[in-house]
Amino acid sequence: MSLIFTGQQRLVVAIAALASFVAFLDGTVVNVALPAISRELGGGLVTQQWVVDAYLITLGALILLAGSVSDAYGRILVMRIGLIGFGIASIAIAAAPSPLFLIIARAVQGAAGAFLVPSSLALITSTIRGPLQGKAIGAWTALTTSAMVAGPLIGGLFVDFLSWRYVFLINVVPIGITLWLLTRLEARDVRRPGTRIDWLGGVMCTFGLGAMVYALIEQPKLGWTAPEIWIPLVVGILLFGGFLWRQQHTPSPILPLGLFKIRNFWTGNVATFFIYGALALNGFVVAVYLQQGAGLPATLAGLASLPVTILMILLSSRMGALAGKWGPRLFMTVGPLIMAVGALLLLSVGEDFNYWWQVLPSMFVFGFGLATTVSPLTAGILGAVDTSRSGIASAVNNAVSRVAGLLVIAMLAAIVGGALDLAGFHRAAIVTAGMMAIGGLVSYLGIRNGMPQPDPEPSVEQRPA
Template identity: 50%
Template sequence: MTAPAATAPLRDDRRVVLVVAILASFVVGLDSSVVNVALPAIRRELGGGLVVQQWTVDAYLVTLGSLILVAGSLSDLFGRVRIIRWGLVVFGVASVVCAIAPTGEVLVVARAFQGVGGALVTPSALALIVAAFRGAAQAKAIGSWTAWSSAASILGPVVGGLIVDGIGWRWIFVVTAVPIAVTIPLVRRISGDVVTGDRPRVDVVGAVLAVVGVGGVVLGLIEQERLGWGAPVVVAALVLGAASLVAFVPWELRVTRTAGSPLVPLELFRARNFTVGNLATLSIYGALGMVFFVVTLFLQEVWGFPAWVAGLATLPPTLMLLALSTTVGSFSGRYGPRWFMAAGPAVAAVGALLMLLAGDDPAGYWWSVLPGLVLIGAGIATMVTPLTSAVLGSVPQAEAGAGSAVNNAVARIAGLVTVALAGVVLGGGVSVDGLHRAMVVMALLLAAGAVVSAVGIRNAPLRS
């Protein structure tokens, strides 16, 4: 693969690049955060119980998590700015369909298309920062991106809750049109881009294997709650999904040997920090995916919180992330990511265990859920920017799009699998005992991420 072109103009437009990366990620983050508080209202209007709630989340994550790998390749081949623009358009159209969906099935399909748009946006946004900034400035920029992108998660639950309680859940999907309308004109102001000199074919077979593999496993895990483990659809989905995932790595090796363009450049995993960082991501983001899904449902369906109150009640992690990410990014750029990545998940695991104190009384929020979420937020803020810097700092700049895509895909897939498993952990419905089981699972996953990071990550100078 030849060297990337037109990187200098991106560095000339660094402020615009950072704003575009933040706003583009804001769109994806806003949608994800508002949907959780709307799940009880969606179930009441469209029916389907916990299964529809799970699919409303996971239909989006399936396409986002699997196609984000394709988007990473497209980002490197055809330019990050162009791919971001396409992603924003797809996301906007799908959001309108979500807003007018007459049935749960239509909503789920539209959510899947939102995932396609999100897949196009996510790796390109971060890869633009990697192309425009270097060294400690890159770590600081990633910290700013993480912090300000998280503003979507602050606005989402509260504004989304107010919208759900006031004019209805459908309007939450209209909200995403605002950042899209602001971002597209800014994208046009970026004078440079990063593209590769050649245009190998996109790995279509690899993309199909990824989508079928991830989608099949998730389909089986969710539908078993409704049909049972022995149902032909469930068995077929799990077998087909597992077979596709098993076939994925040999296919990618074959594409690499034939000098093609693999969906996942497996040579990236020769870098220790890239491999270990993605293993940590798998464990940590799996835990986070479960906690936000379960806690939001618990607050509304067991404790009876209105949607907007539930949104406010789940804000502490995001506020901590916003307050600390830029500072942590600067320190990790100076001292290395290892111990930040080890300490963060360990602190978050303690927060998850604190929520075992929650019972039937909503007043317990103040001594169980609130302090638990504060510690989870502190742990996330300590870990997330160093993790991103460690993973992307270990790959060549020309492959930053693919590296970002792999890491984002791992994070999204981890979250969607734990959401798919939520029915098993919860016992088919939300309850106090179910919350406790979910928090134990979360604490174990976070502890595993802390151990993997402490043992595996190496502090190395950032690329200059």
């Protein structure tokens, strides 16, 4: 079988990569900008946590709703909505006069981002199947991780020489290019007439997660016994529990619990939770500590993780292709264990800071493990699900990864011991390594190679008249 993309398949990969690039770029630039935001607007570690988590709350909760909307009304329409909304929210963030305005705008941006990643991956998985799908997802991974190069570098330069506000305007160019490329795509949206969407479930999920995260972030300041903490926590748990109950009984769930009967799907998502929670923790503490603890300027702090990105770009497509041939289990097991070793290498960071000996070795090891993991993980999970459910399957997987990051950042004060000093940095490295090791173990025990892939449902173009 030929493993060469057609012209339209290349266009699909390019559109999917650029659409996701926007969301990934924002994720990489924000960590570099956090110390500058805190200096200008105030609020310390709590403001920094909320700048990250406000985005992740709406992204993680609404990404499920967006997956259902994508399956019901078409990936291309949903992608356009997400791109336009993301651009408007980015401009609002750049103009933020206060921490509260900034946090609200970040929440709106997260809601728009929820429409980007699942629709972009679903565009690939619904149009490219078989061995080419692993290669396509690998190419998507390699291209989107270029945001990890552009984000810290451009973001650091803007923070050091202009303002953190310009960091959030970087998205304008890829948004414009993606909207133009969508006009060149020959594929048409596949829509399901009469599909009902569980809007109430989306509201319950969003407010449930939001209330729990509020309690986790504010708890170190107020204590568990404060009504401002335990009441939102209880309400959040009840709302999220009610959301799960509703998904089991509603005829149109945004989280089809039946998907979790598929072994590779549920196991892969459990592994995703630990792996991506660890990634979020590592990205946050490295970017912030290198500035506030080690005293590096934003540009150098952003460039510190450059080896990770280079290895991702060089190896992701190859790893995706190999996983398509050999199966994802080996890669999903070994990759996280390698990243665990990379995280432990950060324990060598001391008061007498030296990037070349204390941080760089960790970045190389971590980058190799990440490149080994990401494409096989994505291909293994989405390849186990029928193409007609690719939108919601992609949304569930992305929601799991975002919620994992959301909860870990919300618990940051407990993880680092209240302050991101050297001791807190070391504690975060140990927690990162432990979560990575659990992710690898779950993959080894649960993932199976060679599971039969469901036959794809014919698209509108393929169905007989």
